[in-house]
Amino acid sequence: MLLAQSPSVAHALRLISFGRPEIAWLSRLAAAIGLLTLFTGEAVARQTTPMPPAGPQIAQYVDGDRFQRQYAGALPSLLEEVTRVTSLRADPSPEFIERFDDPALFRYPVLYVNFADRGDWELDASEKQALRDYLERGGFIFLDAGINAAFLRDDPRYGQTHNFPDWQVTPVVEELFAELFPAESFEPLERSHPLFSAFYRGLPDTSSLPETVREFVQNEKWPQGTLSMLGLKVDGRLAVLATPILAMGWEKNEYGQWTNQIAFRVRESSEGLSERLSQAAYDGERFEIRREDGRTDIVYCQPSPMPAWVQEPDGEWRVFRYYQNREISDYAHQFFTRVGVNIFTYVLSGY
Amino acid sequence: MLAAALIGPAVTFAQRPVPIQLPEDPEAVRTVVRALEDLEADDEEVRTGAAMLLGKYPGPEAVKGLTEALADPSVRVRRAAQVSLLAMLPGLPEGSLLALIRTIGDSDVEMRRNVSGHLGLLTQIWRSRRSGYLSRDPSLSAIPGGALTLPGPVAEAIAEALGSDDPATRRNILTQLPSLAIRVEPEQIAALIRDPAEAVSREAIRVGVRYLTSGGVAQIAAENLATRSPEWKLTLIDSLRRYNQPEVVRLFESLAQSEDPQVAEAAQVQLFDRDPSGPMVGELIRALRAGELGTGASVTVIQALNRLPGDEGRELARDLARNSPRASVQAAALGEWFQMEAELPDTSTLLEIFEDSHSTVREELVRLLRDRSGQLPLDLVREMTFSRHRNVREGALALARELPPAAARQVLLDLMLDDDSRLRLDALQELARRRLPGWHGLLLASLRDPRPEIYQGAANLLLFDREGEGLRLLREWVSEHPESDVAAYIERRLGRTFAPTN
Numbered sequence: 001m002l003l004a005q006s007p008s009v010a011h012a013l014r015l016i017s018f019g020r021p022e023i024a025w026l027s028r029l030a031a032a033i034g035l036l037t038l039f040t041g042e043a044v045a046r047q048t049t050p051m052p053p054a055g056p057q058i059a060q061y062v063d064g065d066r067f068q069r070q071y072a073g074a075l076p077s078l079l080e081e082v083t084r085v086t087s088l089r090a091d092p093s094p095e096f097i098e099r100f101d102d103p104a105l106f107r108y109p110v111l112y113v114n115f116a117d118r119g120d121w122e123l124d125a126s127e128k129q130a131l132r133d134y135l136e137r138g139g140f141i142f143l144d145a146g147i148n149a150a151f152l153r154d155d156p157r158y159g160q161t162h163n164f165p166d167w168q169v170t171p172v173v174e175e176l177f178a179e180l181f182p183a184e185s186f187e188p189l190e191r192s193h194p195l196f197s198a199f200y201r202g203l204p205d206t207s208s209l210p211e212t213v214r215e216f217v218q219n220e221k222w223p224q225g226t227l228s229m230l231g232l233k234v235d236g237r238l239a240v241l242a243t244p245i246l247a248m249g250w251e252k253n254e255y256g257q258w259t260n261q262i263a264f265r266v267r268e269s270s271e272g273l274s275e276r277l278s279q280a281a282y283d284g285e286r287f288e289i290r291r292e293d294g295r296t297d298i299v300y301c302q303p304s305p306m307p308a309w310v311q312e313p314d315g316e317w318r319v320f321r322y323y324q325n326r327e328i329s330d331y332a333h334q335f336f337t338r339v340g341v342n343i344f345t346y347v348l349s350g351y
Numbered sequence: 352m353l354a355a356a357l358i359g360p361a362v363t364f365a366q367r368p369v370p371i372q373l374p375e376d377p378e379a380v381r382t383v384v385r386a387l388e389d390l391e392a393d394d395e396e397v398r399t400g401a402a403m404l405l406g407k408y409p410g411p412e413a414v415k416g417l418t419e420a421l422a423d424p425s426v427r428v429r430r431a432a433q434v435s436l437l438a439m440l441p442g443l444p445e446g447s448l449l450a451l452i453r454t455i456g457d458s459d460v461e462m463r464r465n466v467s468g469h470l471g472l473l474t475q476i477w478r479s480r481r482s483g484y485l486s487r488d489p490s491l492s493a494i495p496g497g498a499l500t501l502p503g504p505v506a507e508a509i510a511e512a513l514g515s516d517d518p519a520t521r522r523n524i525l526t527q528l529p530s531l532a533i534r535v536e537p538e539q540i541a542a543l544i545r546d547p548a549e550a551v552s553r554e555a556i557r558v559g560v561r562y563l564t565s566g567g568v569a570q571i572a573a574e575n576l577a578t579r580s581p582e583w584k585l586t587l588i589d590s591l592r593r594y595n596q597p598e599v600v601r602l603f604e605s606l607a608q609s610e611d612p613q614v615a616e617a618a619q620v621q622l623f624d625r626d627p628s629g630p631m632v633g634e635l636i637r638a639l640r641a642g643e644l645g646t647g648a649s650v651t652v653i654q655a656l657n658r659l660p661g662d663e664g665r666e667l668a669r670d671l672a673r674n675s676p677r678a679s680v681q682a683a684a685l686g687e688w689f690q691m692e693a694e695l696p697d698t699s700t701l702l703e704i705f706e707d708s709h710s711t712v713r714e715e716l717v718r719l720l721r722d723r724s725g726q727l728p729l730d731l732v733r734e735m736t737f738s739r740h741r742n743v744r745e746g747a748l749a750l751a752r753e754l755p756p757a758a759a760r761q762v763l764l765d766l767m768l769d770d771d772s773r774l775r776l777d778a779l780q781e782l783a784r785r786r787l788p789g790w791h792g793l794l795l796a797s798l799r800d801p802r803p804e805i806y807q808g809a810a811n812l813l814l815f816d817r818e819g820e821g822l823r824l825l826r827e828w829v830s831e832h833p834e835s836d837v838a839a840y841i842e843r844r845l846g847r848t849f850a851p852t853n
Contacts, residue, residue, distance in 0.1 A: 080646075092646070093678040093711045102741070208519065210461050212430075254647050255589055270427075273400030276386065280404065281378035308407045319403045322438045325468035326523055 057348065059108035060094035063118045070114045070145075070160055073259065074247035078340040081250075085341060086199055088348050101130035109138060110347050114247060115145040116156035121172040132180045135239045140347050146173050146242030147228060150287040151305045158305050163244040163336075164265075165228035167290045173242060177232055186230040186242060188292065195238075196226045198346035200338040208327040216266045222335060228292070238351070241343065249336025262332040263324030267310065269317070277309045277317035284308065383408045387416045395425035402428055406435025409442055418447040426459045433462055437469060441476045448477040449505060455524075456508040460517050467520040470509060471527030474501060506533040513539060518548035525554040529561055537562050544571045549579065553586040565594035569602040581611040588617045595625065607631065613645075620648045627658045636667065642676030649680040653687050665691045673700070678709035685712065689719045698731045705735060705743045717746030724753035729761065736765035744769060748777055760787045767793065776808040783812045783821075791824055798828055798837045806837050814844075 058079060062069045079090040094112065097105050100123060105111060111134070123131065135141065148159035149166040159170075168174070169186045178185065189195065202225040206214045221227075232240040251259045284301030291297055295313040302308035309319045382404070389401035402420050405413040420432035436443060436451055443451070452473050454466045466473075500506070510533055513524050525543060528535065540562040543555035559568040572587050584606055591599045606618035616638065619631040638644050639652050653671070656664035668691060671684030685704070688696075695701070704716050720727060727750060735747035744766065751762040759781075766778035779797060782790045797809035813821035829838045 091678060091709075093709060095710050098741075104741075210430075210465065256585075268403060270400040270403065270431075271394070271396035272389070273403060276382075276389070276400060276404055280382045280407070281376055282407075283376060283379070302407045319407070321403060321406070321434055323434060323465075324437070325465050326526070327464070327468070327519055 057090055057108065057110065058094045058344075059105055059111045060096050061098075061100070061111060061113040061117060062096050063098060066096050070116050071247040071251055071260075073252075074250040075112055077252045078247075078250040078337060078344070081337055082341050082344045082348075086345055088345060090344065090348065100127040100134075105130065105134055105139070106137070109140060110344075111139060111141045113141060113143050113146075114160075114245075115143060115148065115170065115173070116160055119156075121176055123176065128176075128180060135180075135234045138237075139239070141240045142343060142347070143169075143173065143240060143242045144247050145245040146170055147230060147244045149244075149289050149299075151285065151289075151299060151301055151307065154305070160245055160248065162265075162305070163227075163246070163248065164289070164307070165244065165292075167228055167230070167292050167294075169230050169242045177240060181232065181234060184232055184234065186232050186240075189226075189229040189231050189241075191224060191226045193229075194351070195229075195241075195342060195346040196224070198342040198349070198351075200342055201225065204331065204334045204338065206331070209331055210323060210325075210328070212268065212321075213264055213266055213323050213328060216268075217264070217331075220267070221264075225335070225338070227339065243339075246336050246340055249333045250340055258330065258333045260329075260333075261324065262329045263322050264328050264332065265307065266321050266323060267318040268321045269319065273319065274315075274317040277319060278311070280309070282308060379408060379410075383410065383413050387412060390416050390420060395423075395428055398423065398425065398428045399431045402431035402435055406431075406438055409439040411444075414439065414443060414447055418450050421450050421454060426462070429454075429457065429459065429462060430465075433465060437465070440469075440472065441479075443476070445477060445480045448473050448480065449502070452477070452501070452505050453508060455512045455520075460520070463512060463515060464517055464520045464523070467512065467523035468526075470524060471530040474527075474531055477501070500532055506531075509533055510535055510539075513543065518546075518551050521546065521548070521551045522554045525551065525558055528558050535562065537567075541567070541571055544568065545575070549583050552579075553583055556587055556590050560590065560594070564596065565591055566596035566598035569594075569596065569598040573598075573602050573605065576605065581609075581614050584609065584611070584614045585617055588614070588621060592621055592624075600625065616644065616648060620644070620651050624651055624655050627655045627664075628660065632659075639667075639680070640671070640675075642680065644680075646677070646679045649677070650683045653680070653683045656687055657691055669696075673704060678711045681707070681709065681712045682715040685715050686719060689723075695720075695723055695726045695728070698728055698734070701731055702734055705738055705740070705746075710740070710742050713740055713743050713746070717743070717749060720746070720750060721753060724750065727754065729754070729758045732758075732762050733765055736762060736769070741771060741774070744771070744774055745777075748774065748781065751778075751781065756785065756787055759785065760789075763787065772802050772804050776805060779805075779809060780812065783816075791821060794821065795824060795828055798825075798832075798835075803836070803840075807840050810837050810840060810844075814841075 058075070060069075060075060066072075075094055076092040079092040079094070082088055082090045083092070095104065095108060097111075131141075145156075145159045146169050147166050148156075148170045149162070149164040152158040152162055152164065153170065167188055174186060203218065203222060206217055209217060228244060230242045231238045232242075234240075248260055249258075249262060253259050282300045282302040284303040284306065287299045287301070289297045289299055291313070297313070298311040299307045300309050300311070307320045309317060311317050386401040386404045386408075389397050390405070392398055392401070398420070402417060405417050414436070417432045417436050420428055421436070423429050423432065433451065433454055436447060451466060452470060454462050455470065457463055457466075501509070509524060509531060513521060513535065515521055515524075521543065524531075540555055540559055544552055544559055546552045546555060556568060556572060559571075563571075569591060576584070588603065588606060591602070600622070603618045603621045607615055607622055609615045609618065616635075619635055622629050623631060623635055635644070635652055639649055644652065653668065656668050658664065659667070665688065668684045668688035672681060672688045675681035675684060701716065701720075705713055707713055720731075732747050732750050732754065735743050735750070738744055738747075747762055748766055751759045751766075754762065763778045763782050767775055767782075769775045769778070779793065782793060791813075794809045794813050798806050800806050800809070810825060813825035816822055825841075829835070829841055832838060
């Protein structure tokens with residue numbers, strides 16, 4: 001168990017070195033050992049009794065009433081899961097901050113923010129300075145729902161129920177960080193990025209999914225267990241991670257059951273449908289969405305904000321089909337939770 | 352090719368009773384007519400595409416075509432029609448709802464599995480249509496006061512599908528069984544508890560107590576404990592935790608000896624809850640102190656502490672309230688400790704807890720103190736105003752609202768010294784709201800504050816003083832300081848400066 005505990009050592013060192021670059025190498029060294037263990041120690045870690053939490057490690061930003069925050073139980077559930085399946089010790093109760101210039105922020109190396117938990121992303125000078133300082137001193141921000149496809153931007157709540165893969169961050173977020181770090185910009189995380197395999201590798205078993213959905217998930221939706229994420233580096237280190245909403249898939253109730261129903265949006269076609277779609281009437285809006293390869297999809301909503309079909313750059317039109325059943329919902333929860341565990345493992349291990 | 356995505360929590364029909372929308376746009380009508388023609392094509396690919404496209408036009412014609420397509424000889428077409436119709440919920444008429452439910456008997460396993468997860472919702476909407484409760488369209492609410500149980504053949508098809516060869520279908524039906532109101536024999540449930548597929552068995556245990564006695568469920572479950580997983584056993588413990596029949600207690604005693612630590616712990620917690628003087632008390636309390644128990648188990652044990660003999664429970668609750676490795680446990684212990692103590696703990700102990708690093712603990716203490724507002728010592732609340740934790744200082748403000756005027760004034764004056772301008776403004780507002788002595792003077796002094804949120808907030812409070820004295824004072828102040836930021840703010844706010852006072 002000595003090896004299995006080493007990520008905690010890494011984390012402890014990271015806490016000590018937080019904001020002190022002169023000793024940050026210590027945490028990196030321990031992290032390297034810790035990660036090695038995590039890659040090989042999954043089965044062992046699962047069998048152990050959860051370690052008592054070492055104390056709060058994660059801060060969560062909520063502007064206003066924290067009881068009204070988005071997916072209130074999601075982060076605690078995920079942190080419990082991190083403690084359960086890895087040898088990291090994460091206190092399931094995050095510490096809340098209401099402003100980015102709250103001095104308490106600097107006690108926590110990781111800040112979780114749901115984009116919709118801040119009504120207005122126009123920060124004042126004090127908050128901007130604090131955010132810049134925090135990131136320059138080694139802090140990490142996980143901005144959930146920081147990627148909102150164009151059709152989701154009219155209302156922050158839309159982005160809470162659509163995990164739509166776009167390859168650019170929400171413009172207000174992009175503008176903010178461009179001001180804080182003019183030399184840096186959000187870049188897509190490559191599919192081979194170590195974050196995607198920090199603890200879990202690949203997809204959960206897809207055999208429970210309907211045939212059509214299974215094929216789409218494996219080949220297009222989440223290839224090799226990855227999904228659209230964008231990162232901003234500060235001093236060469238991944239400092240801000242933006243994702244489409246993930247928290248929708250984390251929350252469990254006190255009996256260990258998932259609290260939300262999640263459906264899949266799948267692109268489908270059949271012979272002749274492309275032509276029919278190109279002529280079909282729609283009463284929603286039409287949006288351009290950036291693809292991973294830099295080209296553009298044109299999404300038609302029928303009605304807004306529900307994507308109905310898409311014109312792809314190769315000229316093909318496909319329809320969005322919405323599949324929902326318990327197997328799909330459970331699968332989505334499992335996947336999002338694995339992604340969440342990977343993110344926190346990557347970050348808390350000192351990466 | 353690109354990745355697609357998810358949509359989130361399904362909106363329940365009860366939240367959004369949306370009737371079918373009739374297409375009015377001629378373009379949409381043309382699209383639907385063309386798709387309906389395609390639905391008659393010989394080529395199953397064309398029919399499949401039509402069924403997909405019609406799903407985007409939830410009008411009566413499209414719904415009728417899709418409902419008929421549920422009987423198409425091609426499984427691809429049937430699947431496409433089923434997914435399209437399910438996406439139109441809740442706006443479907445009775446006939447389409449029943450046709451969808453009947454797909455539980457389809458020859459294709461994916462059709463059966465897909466609808467099995469929607470049976471509860473489909474039945475609920477169907478009942479609403481029958482009673483006319485939800486529909487805004489009179490044609491959809493045909494038989495007010497009609498029978499609300501599913502037609503016999505449909506109910507029989509569901510009951511038969513409980514014996515489906517697909518475990519996911521069996522499990523999904525079991526999950527929704529209570530809301531389907533169909534007749535199921537207890538023997539069938541007992542067989543499903545014995546189901547080799549654990550997911551099915553776990554679901555059967557959850558609903559089992561509605562069809563069998565809790566003792567009956569415990570007896571069947573005890574037959575093959577050795578072959579079941581820890582997760583299955585945890586489900587069993589959770590499902591039976593409210594029952595005290597002897598078979599249940601015996602089962603817990605057996606599970607308390609499990610080699611799996613989580614199962615043993617969960618069973619021990621249940622036994623402790625029933626008899627806090629039992630043999631496992633020492634180990635459980637050790638685990639509780641060490642933070643090794645899960646949150647739910649910890650709370651169960653903490654809530655039973657008041658039944659420990661003598662002062663042991665109270666002392667333990669007090670210790671845990673002051674120091675615990677888990678914030679949730681500490682907060683629960685704090686609540687339990689307060690319940691056991693008639694008097695408030697001493698101020699120094701409370702201040703010590705207010706220094707705790709967990710915000711949830713500090714906030715729980717504020718909440719408990721608000722419930723004891725009649726016992727609040729002023730020195731405690733005043734000390735809170737100097738805490739390094741913002742939420743404790745906010746707590747002081749909340750508690751000040753419960754204090755008599757003189758005491759509240761002292762606390763609010765302390766808060767007026769706070770570095771945090773929002774807190775300071777809140778204190779100012781409370782002073783003004785209660786019209787505590789000297790509030791006008793404080794507001795006037797705040798007009799000199801360099802921070803816009805403070806001087807603007809103070810100006811607003813004076814501006815809207817209902818008795819007019821504040822307005823007069825503000826007018827005087829602005830006339831004495833015409834070049835001030837406050838004067839400029841008032842001009843912006845009102846679109847003009849104050850008229851000269853006579």
